[in-house]
Amino acid sequence: MKYEPLNNIGVMIHAVDLDITKFVNDKLKAIQLTNEQNLLMALLWEREGISQNEMAAKLNKDKAGIARMISTLEKKGYIRRKSCPNDKRSVEVYLTEEGRKLGDDVIPINKNIIQALNNGMTEEEIGELRRLLMKIRGNVNIL
Template identity: 50%
Template sequence: MNLTFQDYISIKIHQTDLSLTNYIKSKLEPFNLAPEQNLIMMLLWEQDGLTQNQLVTKLNKDKTNVARMAWNLEKKGFIVRSHCPADRRAMKLFLTDFGTELGEQVIPIAEEFDQTVCKGLTEGELAELDRLLSKINLNVTHSLS
């Protein structure tokens, strides 16, 4: 069976990812927040004081990438970084008042985004989509090792 460009599931996933990224990027632009930076902020709005290593694990990003994003967020005044008293090598991230206020504006946008993405999908379809995306991610991860 010969697949056409549009038949490749990887192409469809990539196109969907671009569409999602462009949408959220346009919504976050007025707040001087990139989509990747927003992922860190979302985790901090959920649980302030996470370490950079915890963010690395939760986001499945490399340490350098997370450190760079944290530095940029600190430069923008959204967070402060401080050394963990128990382990001076560990860096904890805390929201500033400005970062907390930002959450009051951005969290509703994230919720609206999620509603837009999930519009018309049943609970069962969402569960199946989650299962399938996890399986695809596992396939790719295992092929890299």
């Protein structure tokens, strides 16, 4: 195999990730929500009361980064934190009424984003892409 450090699948995936992040940030700019904040809110629109640790695990983010995002979203008035009744060291996160209303605006945008990303691909191709990406993820996680 010829060594071409800038012509490999990792570089291509990174470039696509940057393009997707810019695309999503552009779509959410008017709402003043970043791609990362959107992912966190999406977790809460699916299920409230999720812990900060669970958010970090689901989003594959460090706990400090999740805590900063939660703090920012709390200042915007979209979420609130509550101590877990079973474990006082753990914090659960809930939507405020404003956070629920935000979902009415953002969820349709998220659906359009997904549709745009999947444009021109069949369900089989999307499934194959997911399978291949998970295979790559597994390859780097065993190193």
